[in-house]
Amino acid sequence: MESIKDQMDLGIMDIKQAEFYATDGGFVGLKYKGEDYKHVVLRRIMPSKQPFNYISVADIENKEIAILKAVDDLPEGQKNVVLTELDNRYYSPEILDVISVQDKLGYVYMEMRLKNKKGIEYKKNCAIKDVSRNIRMTSDNSIIVFDVDGNRYIGSDLKKLSRQSMRKLDAYLF
Amino acid sequence: MKAFAFEYDLKMDMNPVEGQLIFSEDGMVRAVENGAEVFAFDAKTLKEAKVHAGVGCGLIFAEYENAPDKVLCRFSMSGLKMAGEFCKIVNFYKLTGKPAFPDEVEKRVCEKCGRAMVAEIRVCVFCYDQFSVIKRALSFLRPYAKTITISQILNSISVIGFLIPPIIMRVLIDRHLDEGIGTWGQIMIFAGALLLSRVISNGLEIFAGRRYNRATISVFDDMRTATYQKVQSHSMTLFAKRTPGDLIRRVMDDTDTIGEFLNDIGRWVLEMILMFTIASVILFFTNWQLALLVLVPVPIVSFLMWSVQKVLRARFERQWRKSSRVNTILHDIIKGIRTVKSFGNEKREIAKFSKANHDLASISSQNETLWGILFPPMSFLVSVGEFLILFVGGWMVLNGTISLGVMVQFTMFLWAIYDPLRWLVNVPRWLANTTTSMVKVFELLDDESEITEVASPNNVPIKGKVDYKNVYFGYKSYEPVLKGVSLEIQPGEMIGLVGKSGVGKSTLINLAMRLYDPNNGKITINEADLRNISPDHLHENMGVVFQDSFLFAGSFYENISYGKHGATYEEVIAAAKAANAHDFITQSSDGYNTLIGEGGQSLSGGERQRLSIARAVIKNPDILILDEATSSLDVETEASIQESLTRITKGRTTIAIAHRLSTLKNADRLVVLDKNGVAEVGTHAELLKKKGIYYGLVMAQRQSSRKEGQETA
Numbered sequence: 001m002e003s004i005k006d007q008m009d010l011g012i013m014d015i016k017q018a019e020f021y022a023t024d025g026g027f028v029g030l031k032y033k034g035e036d037y038k039h040v041v042l043r044r045i046m047p048s049k050q051p052f053n054y055i056s057v058a059d060i061e062n063k064e065i066a067i068l069k070a071v072d073d074l075p076e077g078q079k080n081v082v083l084t085e086l087d088n089r090y091y092s093p094e095i096l097d098v099i100s101v102q103d104k105l106g107y108v109y110m111e112m113r114l115k116n117k118k119g120i121e122y123k124k125n126c127a128i129k130d131v132s133r134n135i136r137m138t139s140d141n142s143i144i145v146f147d148v149d150g151n152r153y154i155g156s157d158l159k160k161l162s163r164q165s166m167r168k169l170d171a172y173l174f
Numbered sequence: 175m176k177a178f179a180f181e182y183d184l185k186m187d188m189n190p191v192e193g194q195l196i197f198s199e200d201g202m203v204r205a206v207e208n209g210a211e212v213f214a215f216d217a218k219t220l221k222e223a224k225v226h227a228g229v230g231c232g233l234i235f236a237e238y239e240n241a242p243d244k245v246l247c248r249f250s251m252s253g254l255k256m257a258g259e260f261c262k263i264v265n266f267y268k269l270t271g272k273p274a275f276p277d278e279v280e281k282r283v284c285e286k287c288g289r290a291m292v293a294e295i296r297v298c299v300f301c302y303d304q305f306s307v308i309k310r311a312l313s314f315l316r317p318y319a320k321t322i323t324i325s326q327i328l329n330s331i332s333v334i335g336f337l338i339p340p341i342i343m344r345v346l347i348d349r350h351l352d353e354g355i356g357t358w359g360q361i362m363i364f365a366g367a368l369l370l371s372r373v374i375s376n377g378l379e380i381f382a383g384r385r386y387n388r389a390t391i392s393v394f395d396d397m398r399t400a401t402y403q404k405v406q407s408h409s410m411t412l413f414a415k416r417t418p419g420d421l422i423r424r425v426m427d428d429t430d431t432i433g434e435f436l437n438d439i440g441r442w443v444l445e446m447i448l449m450f451t452i453a454s455v456i457l458f459f460t461n462w463q464l465a466l467l468v469l470v471p472v473p474i475v476s477f478l479m480w481s482v483q484k485v486l487r488a489r490f491e492r493q494w495r496k497s498s499r500v501n502t503i504l505h506d507i508i509k510g511i512r513t514v515k516s517f518g519n520e521k522r523e524i525a526k527f528s529k530a531n532h533d534l535a536s537i538s539s540q541n542e543t544l545w546g547i548l549f550p551p552m553s554f555l556v557s558v559g560e561f562l563i564l565f566v567g568g569w570m571v572l573n574g575t576i577s578l579g580v581m582v583q584f585t586m587f588l589w590a591i592y593d594p595l596r597w598l599v600n601v602p603r604w605l606a607n608t609t610t611s612m613v614k615v616f617e618l619l620d621d622e623s624e625i626t627e628v629a630s631p632n633n634v635p636i637k638g639k640v641d642y643k644n645v646y647f648g649y650k651s652y653e654p655v656l657k658g659v660s661l662e663i664q665p666g667e668m669i670g671l672v673g674k675s676g677v678g679k680s681t682l683i684n685l686a687m688r689l690y691d692p693n694n695g696k697i698t699i700n701e702a703d704l705r706n707i708s709p710d711h712l713h714e715n716m717g718v719v720f721q722d723s724f725l726f727a728g729s730f731y732e733n734i735s736y737g738k739h740g741a742t743y744e745e746v747i748a749a750a751k752a753a754n755a756h757d758f759i760t761q762s763s764d765g766y767n768t769l770i771g772e773g774g775q776s777l778s779g780g781e782r783q784r785l786s787i788a789r790a791v792i793k794n795p796d797i798l799i800l801d802e803a804t805s806s807l808d809v810e811t812e813a814s815i816q817e818s819l820t821r822i823t824k825g826r827t828t829i830a831i832a833h834r835l836s837t838l839k840n841a842d843r844l845v846v847l848d849k850n851g852v853a854e855v856g857t858h859a860e861l862l863k864k865k866g867i868y869y870g871l872v873m874a875q876r877q878s879s880r881k882e883g884q885e886t887a
Contacts, residue, residue, distance in 0.1 A: 023242050023243075025242045025243050026235075026244060029242075038242050039242065039243050060243075087188060088188055088228070088248065089228040090230060090231075091188060091231035091250060102300075104610075105609075105613050105614070106610050106614070109300070116190070131495075132495050132499070149252040149254070150230070150254065151230050151250050152229070152230045171489070171492045172495075
């Protein structure tokens with residue numbers, strides 16, 4: 001029996017017919033199969049496992065136009081446009097250090113040193129509610145932290161954190 | 175000049191920045207970054223300001239009539255709510271030409287320490303005054319102040335009684351036993367005094383304890399009732415911003431923590447302090463050098479206990495979380511065992527559980543080992559005082575510096591020093607836990623309902639015309655669901671609301687029920703503004719049937735009469751008959767007294783829905799709301815319920831939403847909503863003829879039914 005994926009039309013984008021471009025307003029536009037979409041929304045379908053593959057491209061009404069199978073398949077100029085937009089849409093700074101962790105009134109207050117994707121380092125205080133759900137181990141060696149506002153911070157390699165940082169985090173990792 | 179500034183924290187290239195997007199009363203929108211203006215434009219030039227939420231960040235963009243959308247600023251998620259407020263203000267100006275600014279903008283940063291504040295907590299958790307919280311909690315004690323004061327006085331007397339025996343022992347030894355001049359009678363008198371002091375102290379302790387506990391249990395009862403009343407009387411916004419689990423935790427667990435603190439700890443605090451102080455004073459007056467020796471280990475032991483507790487608390491918390499994870503896995507798997515087995519995933523689930531269980535066993539073992547290492551030295555340190563008393567005191571007795579009685583008194587007083595100390599060292603932790611609960615309970619009590627009742631409500635009869643006048647509403651300020659909806663519903667008219675999901679059909683009826691108030695515009699019933707009608711009066715005169723109506727764990731009779739307080743037997747039977755529920759009820763073993771179990775799980779979908787309809791119509795409402803009342807039922811069951819609905823809706827103003835459009839074809843008017851508001855209005859036939867949105871929806875449904883029919887065939 002043929003696989004389910006052979007039975008369904010996944011709507012994979014034909015990149016030969018696609019042209020992504022940056023609009024003057026700061027968005028991404030797409031010319032595809034004769035249509036000019038002046039504002040498209042890019043969404044990672046599998047953000048943690050396949051951040052640069054399987055990108056859903058939808059119009060402003062959230063109707064999916066197609067799925068971009070791999071960003072790498074695009075020509076260099078278009079690839080940069082798509083990567084910049086993905087960086088702008090998915091904001092999750094990297095945790096460099098955990099400066100302090102305090103339990104207060106049922107919330108965990110964390111002061112961290114962060115680095116954004118452009119390499120800029122800065123400090124941030126955040127409050128985390130229900131740590132068992134909002135400090136998640138994504139693998140044996142990486143975590144994702146969600147604060148009460150919906151910001152997310154990634155610790156992609158816990159081995160890189162200092163011993164002091166790990167000691168502060170340790171009680172919340174499980 | 176008045177202005178509203180939204181502070182954003184990301185530049186266009188996503189690097190951090192201190193930026194402000196300012197809307198001022200002259201209608202200008204300006205962006206300022208690090209003190210320099212980036213751009214400025216007149217708000218009238220745009221069509222709408224919108225928020226777009228990404229993942230971990232968001233942006234405000236301008237939508238134009240004849241130009242591409244333009245990003246105005248970017249921000250981390252901390253700015254999402256205020257971004258919505260900003261857009262609301264700009265869009266209101268665009269629509270009306272009048273600037274309107276909110277009176278008070280929610281403070282997001284603590285003025286004292288500058289830390290970001292948690293949206294759900296009004297106080298800064300670092301700066302809140304712990305004592306003011308405790309003071310407020312103590313205000314709950316006021317009605318029982320007399321009982322509590324008397325019981326604490328009696329308790330204090332009992333403490334003094336417990337401290338008498340060592341003194342009696344000293345006098346007995348020094349004056350009668352040591353010198354061998356005592357008589358049998360004197361010993362009897364001293365023993366009697368000792369026994370009497372014990373009996374009186376214990377008696378007082380039992381009496382005072384009972385009175386104190388009774389009073390604090392009443393305080394706990396008052397507090398829990400007050401929080402539950404708050405939950406019941408609050409508007410739906412409370413349930414939107416707090417999860418059911420959070421509310422249950424506040425009403426049950428947090429009040430429980432406060433109750434336990436008052437009951438178990440509050441009672442002993444005074445006793446322990448009193449015991450420690452009196453014992454210390456007596457020892458110092460008896461022999462200050464020896465008293466100092468008793469107190470030598472106190473600061474060391476206190477500090478060690480405090481530090482060890484800090485370490486242990488973190489480790490035991492981790493153990494608690496691991497245990498919680500094991501429970502969650504177990505709960506999930508047992509609940510979904512059918513799915514696990516049908517997919518043959520038992521081995522995978524066993525492995526998952528084993529890993530979590532192994533992790534728990536590992537941390538538990540580490541913690542027990544640590545406790546085993548730390549506890550003996552701690553106990554040893556506490557006993558150092560005893561050793562010092564024995565060593566130095568013995569030497570002083572031999573030296574003749576102190577008498578044997580004094581040394582015995584010191585030894586007997588050691589527990590009165592160390593026991594309170596062991597206990598008091600825990601107080602900061604207990605106090606911290608309790609104030610956490612207190613803050614959460616008070617937050618709930620202070621939470622103001624957005625649906626307020628005016629001082630003199632205009633409780634007009636709930637019948638007649640329902641009029642939506644230019645209504646704007648959004649559950650989240652940055653995502654408006656209804657934008658300028660106007661709709662007039664005539665008395666006795668049946669209106670069917672139609673449209674794709676997310677266009678605001680349920681929102682329209684939520685507003686009619688005054689579960690929320692519109693952000694702008696108004697809704698009137700019988701020409702009276704809904705805001706001026708008391709919610710109780712409104713709900714008493716409206717009948718509502720939801721898609722998944724909740725039935726309570728009670729009998730058929732109780733569930734139907736829930737709709738009308740004090741309903742007669744005949745009214746209950748009439749409502750059941752009107753809803754075509756009477757037959758299946760009478761066929762049940764205990765008729766109307768049959769228990770239906772929690773959530774009505776023992777009933778079929780059709781039976782549950784018939785009961786909901788009976789519950790809605792028992793009060794004979796003039797306005798009936800049917801929110802997908804038959805959507806979860808099969809076509810055959812729906813048809814039988816439809817018959818009862820046709821009978822019930824006759825002559826009542828009815829607003830109905832139905833997924834199956836055929837259900838609504840007999841409505842007097844159908845109102846088709848799209849993302850811009852009311853798109854089409856007319857009868858089924860008129861709208862079909864028009865070949866617009868409704869026509870498209872009907873055709874799509876017919877096609878899918880045909881497909882289903884073919885597949886079934």
